[in-house]
Amino acid sequence: MGKDAWWKNKVAYQIYPRSFRDSNGDGIGDLNGITEKLDYLQSLGVDLVWLSPVYRSPMDDGGYDISDYEDINPMFGSMKDMDRLIAEAKKRGIRLLMDLVVNHCSDEHPWFQKALREPNSEEAGYFWFVRSGDAPPNNWASMFGGSAWEPVGDGRWYMHLFSKKQPDLNWENPKLRRKIYEMIRFWLDKGLGGFRIDAITHIKKMPGLPSGPAERPGGLVGCHAYTRCIDGIGEFLTELRKETFDRYECITVAEAAGVPPHQLKDYVGEDGYFSTMFDFSYAEPYNYGRGWHTAKGPGEWDFRAWRDSIYLSQTETQKIGRGAVFLENHDYPRACQKFVPAKDHSPAVQKMLGQLFFYLYGIPFIYQGQELGLDNPHFQSIDQMDDISTKNHYRIAMEDGLSPEEALPLICRYSRDNARTPFPWDNTEYGGFCASGTKPWLWAEPADPKANVLQESSEPDSVLNFYKEMIAIRKSETYGPTVVDGFFKPILKRYDKLIAYTRTGDRNLAVVCSLSDRSRFVRLPFLPKKVIQRSCAGESFRGQTLKLLPYQSLLMEF
Ligand code: NOJ
Numbered sequence: 001m002g003k004d005a006w007w008k009n010k011v012a013y014q015i016y017p018r019s020f021r022d023s024n025g026d027g028i029g030d031l032n033g034i035t036e037k038l039d040y041l042q043s044l045g046v047d048l049v050w051l052s053p054v055y056r057s058p059m060d061d062g063g064y065d066i067s068d069y070e071d072i073n074p075m076f077g078s079m080k081d082m083d084r085l086i087a088e089a090k091k092r093g094i095r096l097l098m099d100l101v102v103n104h105c106s107d108e109h110p111w112f113q114k115a116l117r118e119p120n121s122e123e124a125g126y127f128w129f130v131r132s133g134d135a136p137p138n139n140w141a142s143m144f145g146g147s148a149w150e151p152v153g154d155g156r157w158y159m160h161l162f163s164k165k166q167p168d169l170n171w172e173n174p175k176l177r178r179k180i181y182e183m184i185r186f187w188l189d190k191g192l193g194g195f196r197i198d199a200i201t202h203i204k205k206m207p208g209l210p211s212g213p214a215e216r217p218g219g220l221v222g223c224h225a226y227t228r229c230i231d232g233i234g235e236f237l238t239e240l241r242k243e244t245f246d247r248y249e250c251i252t253v254a255e256a257a258g259v260p261p262h263q264l265k266d267y268v269g270e271d272g273y274f275s276t277m278f279d280f281s282y283a284e285p286y287n288y289g290r291g292w293h294t295a296k297g298p299g300e301w302d303f304r305a306w307r308d309s310i311y312l313s314q315t316e317t318q319k320i321g322r323g324a325v326f327l328e329n330h331d332y333p334r335a336c337q338k339f340v341p342a343k344d345h346s347p348a349v350q351k352m353l354g355q356l357f358f359y360l361y362g363i364p365f366i367y368q369g370q371e372l373g374l375d376n377p378h379f380q381s382i383d384q385m386d387d388i389s390t391k392n393h394y395r396i397a398m399e400d401g402l403s404p405e406e407a408l409p410l411i412c413r414y415s416r417d418n419a420r421t422p423f424p425w426d427n428t429e430y431g432g433f434c435a436s437g438t439k440p441w442l443w444a445e446p447a448d449p450k451a452n453v454l455q456e457s458s459e460p461d462s463v464l465n466f467y468k469e470m471i472a473i474r475k476s477e478t479y480g481p482t483v484v485d486g487f488f489k490p491i492l493k494r495y496d497k498l499i500a501y502t503r504t505g506d507r508n509l510a511v512v513c514s515l516s517d518r519s520r521f522v523r524l525p526f527l528p529k530k531v532i533q534r535s536c537a538g539e540s541f542r543g544q545t546l547k548l549l550p551y552q553s554l555l556m557e558f
């Protein structure tokens with residue numbers, strides 16, 4: 001579906017609504033705040049905007065716990081505000097994507113409430129209730145810590161792969177599926193551009209719900225092998241597509257962790273379940289294992305393995321469809337923290353990381369603040385943090401014998417809250433996030449107070465202007481067709497700490513990114529004609545030999 005789809009040359013942007021812009025001064029970002037800033041998004045040149053969930057929710061997991069799929073959380077505004085946002089965005093050539101969270105809902109959803117009250121109700125069948133006395137039905141672990149089962153006091157347990165306030169929906173039940181399809185059509189009828197689809201590879205559970213070999217404290221086993229990309233999931237996904245997305249002009253972007261390369265075709269091929277998908281195979285090279293406190297830092301993990309996973313994802317995907325490429329989202333720290341040692345962080349490094357991802361084959365998704373080159377803010381204590389996953393990893397660190405002082409900096413590096421602090425618009429207090437000087441719902445001292453929209457707009461060399469330029473290049477008549485459709489091929493593989501590829505089509509383009517802290521020579525497999533865009537000045541050429549500065553990257557034509 002992706003090869004020649006209407007959205008193939010678009011650029012997407014992800015908003016975390018709670019932290020984008022607070023229009024009414026209550027310290028919480030909202031829909032009207034987004035509407036207020038649509039001109040900013042238009043000035044960037046983005047065409048699609050994905051909103052993390054804004055549905056009614058008790059916000060146990062930042063809104064990924066939905067208690068009413070057809071209503072807006074009052075903290076974000078009203079349905080009228082949403083309709084206005086959709087319309088105002090459209091006027092600017094921007095289409096909105098909502099987050100579709102249908103692997104689970106909230107325990108405060110009326111369905112679940114009724115299921116608790118009436119074990120024989122239709123709604124009870126929407127969930128995974130199992131009678132199993134005093135012990136959970138199996139030893140699966142929840143992704144947010146502890147067992148994936150919670151007792152309700154009458155001998156029944158329910159499954160929750162995420163928090164216990166996020167009961168999993170039972171997709172085996174056709175009545176539940178019909179409800180979900182109706183809800184999706186309700187939104188698409190409003191003229192939505194489509195959906196980013198949460199945790200969708202988890203909707204099928206292994207038949208029989210078997211226990212696995214104990215591998216964690218408490219005898220638990222990670223749930224992925226039993227609940228991710230399980231055989232038979234395709235039947236649900238095909239039906240989902242036919243009953244909903246196929247009937248509209250929309251784009252669907254699946255959060256599809258765990259899809260093996262040989263199944264990519266089913267997901268994003270010509271007749272795939274989705275338009276496109278995020279591939280997480282190269283998102284966590286530090287492979288944190290049991291907890292963030294044991295995760296390796298940049299420079300400590302296997303660079304070549306990481307790089308090869310990017311290359312593999314690219315070469316496999318371009319054979320069959322088009323992936324959604326990203327560097328950051330609301331579930332990760334800022335990308336520079338993942339990939340570059342802290343001592344080396346700079347705006348030029350941010351630009352290098354930008355080039356590295358932006359010119360890959362696929363549709364690019366920019367996460368709010370990435371275009372400003374934001375680094376992790378400075379959290380001083382666990383009390384300043386909100387994220388459920390962060391609290392879980394902090395607890396695991398303690399269980400492993402770390403003191404709070406030891407645990408905090410380790411947890412802070414990978415905390416999801418790093419990307420969830422308010423977006424900085426200007427130099428005033430709290431970055432001008434709130435309409436008044438109110439304290440925002442989440443706050444930590446920014447790494448660099450000068451990294452904000454106002455300041456960077458006035459500096460020609462800013463990361464912000466660099467991102468605008470990348471978007472303009474992708475849209476230009478000269479290079480656009482090649483950036484969008486050009487063939488991806490990795491080059492210079494024998495060099496360590498180097499990510500380099502060509503994109504060839506109408507034109508011949510090459511991207512070379514050094515992740516080394518030293519200057520270096522590389523021998524190019526072509527004779528360069530021109531440098532189109534550079535992360536910083538100072539490279540030199542002699543024939544096919546290129547001298548790069550530390551962390552320098554170039555987009556070249558040859
Ligand atoms: C993935 C979302 O991106 C994340 O924020 C959330 O916690 C889980 N899915 C559960 O919905």
Ligand code: CA
Binds near residue numbers: 022024028
């Ligand atoms: Ca507000």
